[in-house]
Amino acid sequence: MVRCGQPPFDQPKPLHERCDEHDGVYGFSVQSRENQTLEALAVWCLNTRIGVTTVGVIRERGYEVVVTSGSGFHATVIVPRDWTPEAARQLAESFEDRENPVAKAERHR
Amino acid sequence: MNPIFADFNAMTESRQVRLTCQGSQDDLRAGGILPGDWVWLTDGEMEVGARVEADKEGRTYGVPAWDTLVYLDPEPELSFPKVWSELRRLLDLDGRTSKDESRVLQLLTWFLALAPAEAKEAIPPGFTEYQRAAVLRALGHYELALQEALKATVNNSANEKYIYLYLELLRRTDLDRALHEARRLVNDPSTGATVLAECVNILAIHIEHLSEQEFDEKFMMMLKWIERFQNAPGIENIRLGLLGQVLFNRGMALLRGNQIQAARGYFEKILELNPRDQVAQQALSLNHYDASARHLAEVFRARSLSAA
Numbered sequence: 134m135v136r137c138g139q140p141p142f143d144q145p146k147p148l149h150e151r152c153d154e155h156d157g158v159y160g161f162s163v164q165s166r167e168n169q170t171l172e173a174l175a176v177w178c179l180n181t182r183i184g185v186t187t188v189g190v191i192r193e194r195g196y197e198v199v200v201t202s203g204s205g206f207h208a209t210v211i212v213p214r215d216w217t218p219e220a221a222r223q224l225a226e227s228f229e230d231r232e233n234p235v236a237k238a239e240r241h242r
Numbered sequence: 243m244n245p246i247f248a249d250f251n252a253m254t255e256s257r258q259v260r261l262t263c264q265g266s267q268d269d270l271r272a273g274g275i276l277p278g279d280w281v282w283l284t285d286g287e288m289e290v291g292a293r294v295e296a297d298k299e300g301r302t303y304g305v306p307a308w309d310t311l312v313y314l315d316p317e318p319e320l321s322f323p324k325v326w327s328e329l330r331r332l333l334d335l336d337g338r339t340s341k342d343e344s345r346v347l348q349l350l351t352w353f354l355a356l357a358p359a360e361a362k363e364a365i366p367p368g369f370t371e372y373q374r375a376a377v378l379r380a381l382g383h384y385e386l387a388l389q390e391a392l393k394a395t396v397n398n399s400a401n402e403k404y405i406y407l408y409l410e411l412l413r414r415t416d417l418d419r420a421l422h423e424a425r426r427l428v429n430d431p432s433t434g435a436t437v438l439a440e441c442v443n444i445l446a447i448h449i450e451h452l453s454e455q456e457f458d459e460k461f462m463m464m465l466k467w468i469e470r471f472q473n474a475p476g477i478e479n480i481r482l483g484l485l486g487q488v489l490f491n492r493g494m495a496l497l498r499g500n501q502i503q504a505a506r507g508y509f510e511k512i513l514e515l516n517p518r519d520q521v522a523q524q525a526l527s528l529n530h531y532d533a534s535a536r537h538l539a540e541v542f543r544a545r546s547l548s549a550a
Contacts, residue, residue: 137251138285145286146265151249153263162251179250180287181313204253242257242308 134165134186134198134208137178141225149221155201155209165198165208176235177205179242184228194224205241243273243389248283248292248304259283259292259304270294270302277302280385288313289351291378291386307383309344312351322356325349333373343377350374368397372404375411384414402436402476409440413447420444428467434476439484442467443543446491450536461495468492486512486519487542494539498531 142148152161164174165188175183188198191210201209212221233240246269252260261270261283275281277296282289283304290311292304316325329349332342350370354362371394378387391408398404405427413420424441427433433441445467449460471477471488493508505528512522521542528535 138287145284146247150265150268151252151263153249153252153260155252162249162253164251177253179311180285181315182287202255204255204257207253242306242311 134163134188134191135171135174135178136161136163136184136228137180138184139180139182140184140228140230141222142184142228143222143225147218147221148225149212149216149218152212152216155203155207158199158201158209158211159214160196160209160211162203163198163208163210164206166200166206169206172234174206175233176239177241178233178235179240181233181237183231183233184225185231186227186229190227191224194227196224243281244269245282245284245289246270246273246275246294246304248285250285250288254303257306258295259306261294261302261304266302280383280389282386284314287315291383293385307381307386309340309381310347310378310383310386311344312348314351314355316352316355320352320356322353322358322361325352325356326361329353338380340381343380347374347377350377366398366401368394368401368404371397372401372407375407379407379411384411387411388415402434405437406440409437409444413440413444417444417448421448428470433470433474435471435474435480436476436484438467438471438474439480439488442471442488442491446495446539447543449495450539457498461499464492464495482515483545486515486522489515490522490525490539490542493525494531494535497525497528497535500531502529 136142142151148161152159155162164177171185191198197211198208199211201207246261247265248259248261249263249265250259252263254260261267273281275294277294279294281292281294281304283292283306288311290306290308292306294302295305296302329346332338332346332349335342350373354370371390375387375390375394378390388408388411391404391411394404395408409420409423412423421444424444427437428441442464445460445464449457449464452460468488489508489512493505496505496508506526509522509525512519521538525538
């Protein structure tokens with residue numbers, strides 16, 4: 134799973150303020166699909182830095198991930214509507230900070 | 243106008259950015275932004291110009307102009323001398339491509355991030371905003387360009403080039419407001435010839451849509467504005483393109499007033515300045531102010547004139 138931008142995704146707005154309703158579920162956006170390479174997911178990120186984790190890790194922390202409509206391999210990590218800043222910060226720690234492996238010119242606009 | 247927060251993870255299939263999360267909504271409300279407005283979207287790492295839209299359910303999203311995308315943090319291998327050198331080369335380049343224009347926008351961003359204090363102090367006030375406005379105009383994003391040009395004039399209200407560009411962009415985006423601003427500038431004795439040339443142009447475009455009765459009244463106003471132009475500070479150094487534009491606008495107004503010979507006299511003056519001006523050559527054969535004349539006027543005014 135990839136989330137575009139640099140973890141912990143708290144500048145200029147914290148992660149809990151980046152959540153929204155997607156196809157009837159509430160949460161934050163990621164790129165995630167089974168059997169896709171990191172590059173195949175990251176090509177949908179324009180950012181230079183990306184956050185990388187797995188669906189397994191997210192589930193271990195008590196959250197669910199579902200495929201929702203959007204560009205590329207869009208999916209939503211479901212969170213409560215009253216998600217707290219502290220809980221958001223803790224979940225953001227699950228994402229490893231990496232450089233986007235896809236060259237700028239090849240990322241999808 | 244401050245940039246609006248956008249989560250670029252939340253993109254629709256058509257690569258529009260959803261602006262429905264709390265972070266975006268808070269900024270949209272604070273900025274009083276409505277659908278149809280142009281804004282800068284940012285996630286703190288990148289920035290892109292976008293038009294705000296709303297769907298049938300009232301959900302807001304941004305339609306990015308991707309050729310305005312810039313990365314806020316300079317690439318690690320970049321230094322100020324490298325950025326400045328490439329920026330100067332591109333700014334001096336004639337006939338820049340769209341790709342070059344986007345690159346200038348990126349370099350201006352990195353220039354501000356990397357420039358030491360003494361380098362920033364050496365740059366005239368409004369310089370970067372003016373250059374950004376010029377790039378955005380070249381890319382056809384007039385509303386975004388207008389925002390930057392306004393900032394340039396605020397930072398340096400005495401610079402004629404900045405005011406000229408601001409007026410030109412205002413004319414392209416909102417003719418009524420441009421006319422209001424032109425009136426104010428014409429009444430200001432310190433306004434120079436370069437800016438007055440654009441004021442005359444704005445009035446000329448405005449009077450095209452008027453009835454015959456209204457035209458007569460505004461034609462007199464135009465003659466007064468042209469007189470102001472002819473006696474304005476800086477008239478001795480006015481660029482030939484701008485002088486030609488004033489002559490053309492006067493000629494077209496005379497043509498509409500059925501003063502055909504007088505109109506031709508002004509088109510001939512343009513040809514004295516530039517014998518290869520094809521539009522002026524065609525204007526010489528006009529006998530009426532008709533659809534062909536209006537078309538010629540559009541072609542003439544579509545030329546991108548520089549006040550530099």
